[in-house]
Amino acid sequence: MCTFVSVSSGSRPVRSCRRMSSSRSAPMRMYGLAARLRWFAAYLAVLLLPFFLTWLILHDSHIRPGEGLALSAGIVGFSTLGVAVVLPARLHRLVATFGIETVLRIHRVIAMLAGVLVLLHAVVVLFVDPRGLRIFELWHTTWAARAATTSTVALLLMIGLAVRRRRRQPRYEGWRLVHNALAAVVLTTAWLHVWWLAHLVRHPLLGGWFIAMGALAAGLAVRRWIWLPLRARRNAYRVEMVRLEPGDAVTLVLRADHHRGMQFHAGQFAWIKIGSSPFVFEEHPFSVASSAEHPERVEFTIKALGDFTELVSAVRPGRRVFLDGPYGGFTIEGHGASEGFVMIAGGVGITPLLSMLRTLADRGDGRRHRLIVGARTEDRILLSRQVDELRGRLNLKVIEVVETPDAGWRGEVGRIDLDLLSRVLPRRARHLEYFLCGPPTMVAGICQDLRDLGVPLRRIHTELFSSV
Numbered sequence: 001m002c003t004f005v006s007v008s009s010g011s012r013p014v015r016s017c018r019r020m021s022s023s024r025s026a027p028m029r030m031y032g033l034a035a036r037l038r039w040f041a042a043y044l045a046v047l048l049l050p051f052f053l054t055w056l057i058l059h060d061s062h063i064r065p066g067e068g069l070a071l072s073a074g075i076v077g078f079s080t081l082g083v084a085v086v087l088p089a090r091l092h093r094l095v096a097t098f099g100i101e102t103v104l105r106i107h108r109v110i111a112m113l114a115g116v117l118v119l120l121h122a123v124v125v126l127f128v129d130p131r132g133l134r135i136f137e138l139w140h141t142t143w144a145a146r147a148a149t150t151s152t153v154a155l156l157l158m159i160g161l162a163v164r165r166r167r168r169q170p171r172y173e174g175w176r177l178v179h180n181a182l183a184a185v186v187l188t189t190a191w192l193h194v195w196w197l198a199h200l201v202r203h204p205l206l207g208g209w210f211i212a213m214g215a216l217a218a219g220l221a222v223r224r225w226i227w228l229p230l231r232a233r234r235n236a237y238r239v240e241m242v243r244l245e246p247g248d249a250v251t252l253v254l255r256a257d258h259h260r261g262m263q264f265h266a267g268q269f270a271w272i273k274i275g276s277s278p279f280v281f282e283e284h285p286f287s288v289a290s291s292a293e294h295p296e297r298v299e300f301t302i303k304a305l306g307d308f309t310e311l312v313s314a315v316r317p318g319r320r321v322f323l324d325g326p327y328g329g330f331t332i333e334g335h336g337a338s339e340g341f342v343m344i345a346g347g348v349g350i351t352p353l354l355s356m357l358r359t360l361a362d363r364g365d366g367r368r369h370r371l372i373v374g375a376r377t378e379d380r381i382l383l384s385r386q387v388d389e390l391r392g393r394l395n396l397k398v399i400e401v402v403e404t405p406d407a408g409w410r411g412e413v414g415r416i417d418l419d420l421l422s423r424v425l426p427r428r429a430r431h432l433e434y435f436l437c438g439p440p441t442m443v444a445g446i447c448q449d450l451r452d453l454g455v456p457l458r459r460i461h462t463e464l465f466s467s468v
Contacts, residue, residue: 035097047079053206070124077117084110089220096329115159144196151189158182173282232278235262235323247380249303250313261295262323265333266359267352270325278322289351291358303348330463332356335433340367346374346438361393374401374416418449430454437463
């Protein structure tokens with residue numbers, strides 16, 4: 001599966017260059033650092049609040065240091081599991097603040113941390129519990145111990161499969177099904193383990209916290225697997241056309257099925273579900289490439305990078321499609337640059353930028369805009385015909401850059417770097433708004449180059465694409 005959304009990686013730090021809107025209401029406003037700090041404070045509270053409550057109980061109960069370490073590691077590990085569950089739950093403000101791929105990367109790190117804490121908890125318990133290894137004799141032990149063993153084994157198996165997938169790239173949907181099932185087992189049995197231990201949850205504050213965590217997990221599950229599909233049913237479309245594009249890509253053109261269509265901002269993305277029901281398990285996120293002024297007809301240009309994208313070209317017109325969205329904060333809304341926008345794309349990163357340009361054209365925008373597109377070869381420049389059509393409707397300057405040009409190439413040669421930007425950008429470059437979308441390394445480098453040209457951080461907005 002491929003997703004053309006935000007990540008934070010590359011040869012140079014890109015996170016220091018990111019500024020995302022944290023709301024999808026119109027007009028969208030930039031919260032940037034303040035929004036990220038609020039999310040960080042909330043997650044820190046979820047991690048540390050039960051830790052402090054546990055130590056208060058331990059202080060009053062005169063628990064031995066070893067038991068205290070085991071309980072602390074277990075409590076923080078359980079809290080970390082809770083955070084790991086919340087992260088991929090498709091919360092709109094969270095996705096708009098960080099970007100979906102960044103959220104998923106943090107989810108993976110948090111899951112690894114949970115695994116370490118759970119292992120630490122288990123090792124210390126083996127040393128301080130008089131039963132020792134007999135605690136793993138499931139037919140003779142307590143229900144709390146059975147739940148703990150089940151949760152630990154499922155968590156280690158889930159982490160192991162995730163690491164294996166990053167190396168061998170098995171079919172995504174099969175892995176995702178197993179991953180979600182194991183996650184449900186891990187969280188449920190971990191919660192039951194703490195509940196069946198009883199001595200911790202007898203405390204009113206800690207007991208209330210565990211009940212709240214269980215209710216939150218159940219609520220997120222209902223939202224993710226019932227409410228979101230039901231909402232996607234309102235965004236039903238039919239495949240109008242499947243168009244092959246240069247550069248080994250396919251454009252999926254969808255027409256709304258008896259409704260106005262999914263209302264979105266130019267630059268946002270949605271999960272695509274192809275099937276007769278919005279409850280189909282297979283779904284993939286892609287940036288919208290069409291104008292936000294015409295949500296009744298949306299386009300997704302998809303490059304063949306995975307098992308799902310390679311099958312899109314075989315979808316027949318008339319097939320029903322459901323959209324779960326919109327998501328993301330990479331959008332021109334709320335940015336009133338009087339001198340226009342500079343958009344820089346690498347490969348299929350052109351798709352959200354094309355949506356922005358088409359939306360500006362439909363609004364009759366008269367400002368001066370610039371589009372810089374980079375590719376390895378001329379035939380890998382995506383959607384060049386669509387961009388050419390926009391030149392007649394917008395005050396748009398297009399600079400195409402290829403690394404390996406063919407004979408007769410008249411555009412720029414090389415990569416989008418500091419030298420090229422210095423030549424093609426106007427003298428008042430620091431007063432423009434910049435939208436960058438492409439591979440992580442490319443966007444990280446260009447982001448730093450813009451900073452070297454004196455462009456303020458608040459004027460640089462990034463969206464990266466990567467395989468999830």
